[in-house]
Amino acid sequence: xxxxxxxxxxHGDLRRALLEExxxxxDRDGEAGLQLRDLARAVNVSPAAPxxxxxxxxxxxxxxxxxxxQRFTKAMEAVALxxxxxxxxxxxxxxxxxxxxxxPGLFRLMFSSQLRRDNRPGLRMAADAAFQTLRHVTGSxxxxxxxxxxxxxxxxxxxxxxxxxxxxxxxxxxxxDALITAILDRL
Amino acid sequence: xxxxxxxxxxHGDLRRALLEExxxxxDRDGEAGLQLRDLARAVNVSPAAPxxxxxxxxxxxxxxxxxxxQRFTKAMEAVALxxxxxxxxxxxxxxxxxxxxxxPGLFRLMFSSQLRRDNRPGLRMAADAAFQTLRHVTGSxxxxxxxxxxxxxxxxxxxxxxxxxxxxxxxxxxxxDALITAILDRL
DNA sequence: ACCTGAACACCGTTCAAGT
DNA sequence: ACCTGAACACCGTTCAAGT
Numbered sequence: 145x146x147x148x149x150x151x152x153x154x155h156g157d158l159r160r161a162l163l164e165e166x167x168x169x170x171d172r173d174g175e176a177g178l179q180l181r182d183l184a185r186a187v188n189v190s191p192a193a194p195x196x197x198x199x200x201x202x203x204x205x206x207x208x209x210x211x212x213x214q215r216f217t218k219a220m221e222a223v224a225l226x227x228x229x230x231x232x233x234x235x236x237x238x239x240x241x242x243x244x245x246x247x248p249g250l251f252r253l254m255f256s257s258q259l260r261r262d263n264r265p266g267l268r269m270a271a272d273a274a275f276q277t278l279r280h281v282t283g284s285x286x287x288x289x290x291x292x293x294x295x296x297x298x299x300x301x302x303x304x305x306x307x308x309x310x311x312x313x314x315x316x317x318x319x320x321d322a323l324i325t326a327i328l329d330r331l
Numbered sequence: 332x333x334x335x336x337x338x339x340x341x342h343g344d345l346r347r348a349l350l351e352e353x354x355x356x357x358d359r360d361g362e363a364g365l366q367l368r369d370l371a372r373a374v375n376v377s378p379a380a381p382x383x384x385x386x387x388x389x390x391x392x393x394x395x396x397x398x399x400x401q402r403f404t405k406a407m408e409a410v411a412l413x414x415x416x417x418x419x420x421x422x423x424x425x426x427x428x429x430x431x432x433x434x435p436g437l438f439r440l441m442f443s444s445q446l447r448r449d450n451r452p453g454l455r456m457a458a459d460a461a462f463q464t465l466r467h468v469t470g471s472x473x474x475x476x477x478x479x480x481x482x483x484x485x486x487x488x489x490x491x492x493x494x495x496x497x498x499x500x501x502x503x504x505x506x507x508d509a510l511i512t513a514i515l516d517r518l
Numbered sequence: 519a520c521c522t523g524a525a526c527a528c529c530g531t532t533c534a535a536g537t
Numbered sequence: 538a539c540c541t542g543a544a545c546a547c548c549g550t551t552c553a554a555g556t
Contacts, residue, residue, distance in 0.1 A: 275498075298493055301493055305489065327478060
């Protein structure tokens with residue numbers, strides 16, 4: 145699948161290749177399954193090669209989480225443009241949940257408290273930008289607006305997480321998207 | 332802190348000691364920080380000793396998650412006994428969130444999809460028993476009852492997770508428990 | 519400038535051997 | 538019956554050396 149002819153010998157766009165392959169592994173095997181040596185092997189470089197592009201495994205994970213928040217922001221903004229008025233909040237909730245289901249490993253990584261502990265500024269900024277998009281919709285000036293916004297967020301996020309963990313699932317013959325909509329409609 | 336006089340030489344209640352120490356490490360360093368060799372060191376046994384009591388690290392994690400669900404069930408049942416009628420749902424929501432905040436590593440482990448993948452029957456049973464306690468309160472006979480129950484669950488769980496991840500926090504001078512109550516009261 | 523090869527400390531796990 | 542000591546394969550990371 146490489147763009148260069150035959151095998152990409154000694155060089156190439158390794159940084160991008162690493163990130164792309166890492167995203168695949170992340171959503172397939174989860175964060176614990178993403179091993180630097182495996183990743184290097186998958187891209188046909190030596191175990192030490194990734195260190196020319198990332199300081200450490202944690203730095204790689206941060207880069208992944210940042211791109212995750214960027215994609216998430218784009219997805220939310222797209223909904224904000226095509227949907228309007230009353231249906232907007234529900235549409236964004238559904239998009240939020242769908243993003244999580246489509247990128248399970250990435251979504252979990254974005255909210256991983258492990259990453260938050262190292263307190264990397266790039267991640268904080270990407271996350272803030274994403275949440276800013278959400279606040280646009282709900283407003284957060286008065287206290288009651290803020291509480292309502294947080295209540296909506298906890299609902300949507302909880303649904304995403306419980307679906308991801310397999311704790312909530314549609315029953316046999318039940319439409320999974322209809323279930324999501326029904327739950328989000330309760331607030 | 333051992334109950335036997337001086338150093339507990341060759342034996343003792345190792346299984347219990349491992350579980351107790353593991354719970355401490357889990358809530359302090361998270362799942363990734365719980366290493367078998369560290370754990371053995373902390374309890375003063377050789378790296379191989381834990382394998383007389385647990386088949387693998389995954390088996391140890393499962394045992395921890397099972398005791399987590401048991402404690403969780405007990406906490407929920409205690410609330411169901413002391414609270415009654417209208418305030419019960421809110422009281423259980425608060426207890427749910429407080430449990431998560433008091434046992435962050437354990438709570439995350441209980442809902443870890445990593446563990447769910449190996450599909451260990453003991454864990455499934457402990458989890459089902461816990462959720463059974465919750466259903467008692469909400470009911471889940473009709474479809475609308477089921478949706479309402481799921482909506483409440485997603486709200487409470489989402490709040491717990493976002494607080495745990497530091498994404499939601501009380502502002503300076505704001506009472507954190509009041510914030511929790513205000514959000515849970517919206518549904 | 520970017521990558522390889524070999525090495526280091528460390529981890530989960532196994533197994534023969536000790537008490 | 539329960540634990541130790543030594544070993545194995547593997548991982549993240551470093552560093553001198555190659556192109």
